[in-house]
Amino acid sequence: MSRRPRLILSRQALAHNYQHLSSVVGKAECAASIKADAYGLGIEFVAPVLWEEGCRTYFVAYLEEALALRELLHDATIYVFHGFDRRNFDIAKAARIRPVINLSEEALLPKIKELNPAVHVDTGMRRLGIPQYEMDRLLKLVERSKPSLLMSHLAKADEPESMDNVTQLERFNSIRNQLGDACPYSSLANTAGILLGPPFHFELVRPGIGLYGGSPDPNDPKGFKPVVTWQAQVIELQDVAMGESVGYGGAFLAPRPLKLATIGIGYADGYHRVLGGQGELAIDGQICPIVGRVSMDLVTLDVSAIPTIKKGTWVEVMGPIISIDTVAVKANTIGYELLTRLGSRMERVVV
Secondary structure: OOOOOEEEEOHHHHHHHHHHHHHHHOOOEEOEEOHHHHHOOOHHHHHHHHHHOOOOEEEEOOHHHHHHHHHHOOOOEEEEOOOOOHHHHHHHHHHOEEEEEOOOOHHHOOOHHHHOOEEEEOOOOOOOOEOHHHHHHHHHHHHHHOOOEEEOOOOOOOOOOOHHHHHHHHHHHHHHHHHHHHOOEEEOOOHHHHOOOHHHOOOEEOOOHHHHOOOOEOOEOOOOOOOEEEEEEEEEEEEEOOOOEEOHHHOEEOOOOEEEEEEOOOHHHOOOHHHOOOOEEEEOOEEEEEEOOOOOOOEEEEOOOOOOOOOOOEEEEEOOOOOHHHHHHHOOOOHHHHHHOOOOOOEEEEO
């Protein structure tokens, strides 16, 4: 019997999430951000499902990711958020990969228009994108590069009441107006941006976390279904007496006689060490608290309320009962980090 933890990946949930987002944006094209190996779920699983659901445009971070995606989807439109070095021009052209231009100098590269690039303008994130103080050069850059897409990125889309979203929208619209007839298709919204409403949708949206079951609001799933169910097995059961310590450093002292289950999951699998003493796992729908520290390969649960538990029982680490966002909040992080840190040694089962 293999005791490795496993990830159960749901085609149906992924398809549902894509169609849900598509329905929200109406006539706008719903693309997909599948960088970081599809947020840790694997492009080999994610890309074909999205293609079957009608997704034709994809965004990744690096050229290497784009080339791997091209092997899977021969006819997709693929953009590279970080652009790429001019030395890779011929490789990109042969594979029909489109760079995102983030610096004005990149738009001046010879033959750049042959790659059908996107142009990224900074409207307030101040991270990537042609900055506002170079807006006077933008028209010439657009004329030179003939972009297929104009894009920007919202800094506070997950804070729907923030006026910064409105400010960025106004700046983006101002840039589009300045470009006039030269303005290409436009894109501003990620998952959270989509949920801000139609003014943020433009011609193309590029959701990420919502596709995989995460939500901009940890307290509201917004109709997204969990794509990944993370499970691990009970390896050992023990009875401990009141006052006995558990785990490294004796960080937990049993307040009464307890039944404990040792579970085959740890920080080497991407389960954050900070969850020691505060994380929870689910057994047959019942929540059980972690006691003691999270170690590299193991955690310990208080299963006193489940007298029938046996070795080999599968335990939910994350999924329908314990959502991505529930785990992320307890770990003082976000669902994005949680997904992208899922360990490579886990078995993956596609259903």
